[in-house]
Amino acid sequence: MFSKPMYREMLRYLRENGATSVQIAHYNEHWRRADHNPSQPIPCPTCYLAGSVSRLTSLPAVAGIAKVRCDVCHRFFDYKIG
Numbered sequence: 595m596f597s598k599p600m601y602r603e604m605l606r607y608l609r610e611n612g613a614t615s616v617q618i619a620h621y622n623e624h625w626r627r628a629d630h631n632p633s634q635p636i637p638c639p640t641c642y643l644a645g646s647v648s649r650l651t652s653l654p655a656v657a658g659i660a661k662v663r664c665d666v667c668h669r670f671f672d673y674k675i676g
């Protein structure tokens with residue numbers, strides 16, 4: 595479940611968009627929870643910075659590029675896998 599490339603991409607996004615270390619620590623908590631319990635969402639970093647937790651849904655990977663989309667703001671994130 596825990597995807598390192600995805601996690602790295604989300605952290606990069608949070609840092610580039612001004613997340614504080616406290617926000618990042620809380621964001622990491624969400625990841626940990628989602629890792630133990632798949633019914634818990636991996637939060638969309640865009641919505642997270644706006645103060646809400648929205649689920650990211652995985653889409654099929656194409657040519658080694660994985661894609662996820664936020665259920666709420668519909669932003670796409672992609673990252674290299676493998």
Ligand SMILES: [Zn+2]
Pocket residue numbers: 638639640641642648664665666667668669
């Ligand atoms: Zn979102």
